[in-house]
Amino acid sequence: MLVLKNISKTFNHNTPYENKVFSHLSFKVNEGDFITIVGGNGAGKSTLLNIISGAIQADSGRIILNGKDISKVPEYKRAVFIGRVFQDPMLGTSPSMTIEENLSLALSRSNNISLKWGLNINKQKLFKSYLSNIPLGLEKRLKTKVSLLSGGQRQALTLIMATMKKPDILLLDEHTASLDPKTALLVNNMTEEIIKKNKITTLMVTHNLEHALKMGNRLIMMHNGRIIMDIKGEEKAAMDIPQLLDKFEQTQGEKFANDRVMLAR
């Protein structure tokens, strides 16, 4: 359903800071896949999600969603099909607006520029019912400004906003990384529940190998802009953390080896 073909991306082209992140990366996501993505810092995980969402334009290559080439479609138009939760809890919501106003923006995702009232009784009832599914007490605080919420509450809210209108694809970038363990668990459970219930195709970046193994049906490991491991189903079920760590350290080792080669020259 989502196909990336020959994606290349270099940051700061023709400058001393030139940084080739992807070179001819190809990769296919099947309908209903819940893919967890792991990899070291700077592997290109966030950049991959940014290229899919349109926040960053690839230099070349094509992105095909449901048979349509969306490579040239601007971010705000792709947003109609793509839901996102960022690592930074500040990024997903509008802080000076209330919870219900934020939810309203998500509810009318494809027709936000209309002169209808942003809120009405029906919407407020709907938002209450959404929020009462999570044990954070937000359903009683619809008129609270989001700037007053904790990081975990914001991430939960952002997740609800990203999935309120079922997206074709959901992009989660370490969305629980900045939360305390208890809240992270809560948001993670919420994530699994929503994805399962609505059968949302999902890409989830995480540094937590346990989550990466436990959640989803497919696991991808990235290194230096390449996909160095792509396992699913039984193969994924059979994988455990030590094995994954091993693979992970191999990549790091490769890096050390490279460094040594460089120094030897």
Added chain:
Amino acid sequence: MWQNILLKSIEQGLVFGIMALGVFITFKILKCSDLTVDGSFPLGAAVAASLIVGGCNPFFATFIALLSGAIAGLITGILNTKAKISDLLSGILTMTSLYSINLRIMGKPNIPLLNKPTIFSIVESTLEKIPGFPLKYMYLILFLIIAFGVKFLLDALLNTQLGFALRATGDNPQMIRSQGVNTNLTKVMGLSLSNALISFAGALVAQYQGFADVSMGIGTIIAGLASVIIGNALFGERSIFISTAAVLFGSIIYRSSISLVLSLRLAQASDLKLLTSIVVIIALTAPEFQKVLNKNSKGGCKHAGVEKHIKNL
């Protein structure tokens, strides 16, 4: 005498308050430093005065003035979003061009409107027929209706889906793009709306004071900002309803303080721009005020960072 000074201050506070509401839209809602203001305010005056002198109906002239401001804002918006010029510079470019354009429109630096029909003279001649109507308070009543009318319309707009999108554009452009909104479009709309209100205020002021002058725009932005800051500091921003009311009250307090300073002969009229700037500088450097203005400085405009830009002025 004091009663008269107070009356005049409130009248001025209200009519310039409409301009301040325009400034509020860019600086507080879009969190974008728009300097078109100093050009769009006299633009409104120039368009209305020229049309009225040319024999045009004053109501229609005022409406055209409002449209002209919308176009000025549109141009700043396009410079910022399409040509990718920073918000600050886009505004300065439009403002500077408007100085020449306003002179062209007026044909001379000053157009007197004495003995010409204005919306006020027309209303006055109607009200005169009502026996016992307190004509002394006509401007007060009219400006109350117009300024609060604009305020309530703006409140309503900011509570529509479009209004939510505008507010989110200033608050967190990345987020609102990922909710499917073209932030370039909302930014251009916000700048247009803001400058439409500012030109509208310019047209009203020209008819109220009886002339349009090509230099009447100098310092408008600082006066507008001062009103926004004073209102914000005194009344807070718990909701849109309160924030917009705060702008109007801020404007009234600003004009009253100026009248007070002038009538006590603490300063002369030519010192006012300096005084206002000092007030704004103090406000911007005082920590509590800074918090108010800096909050969410991520802003909707390209290269925004409101606080930085305001200080760069």
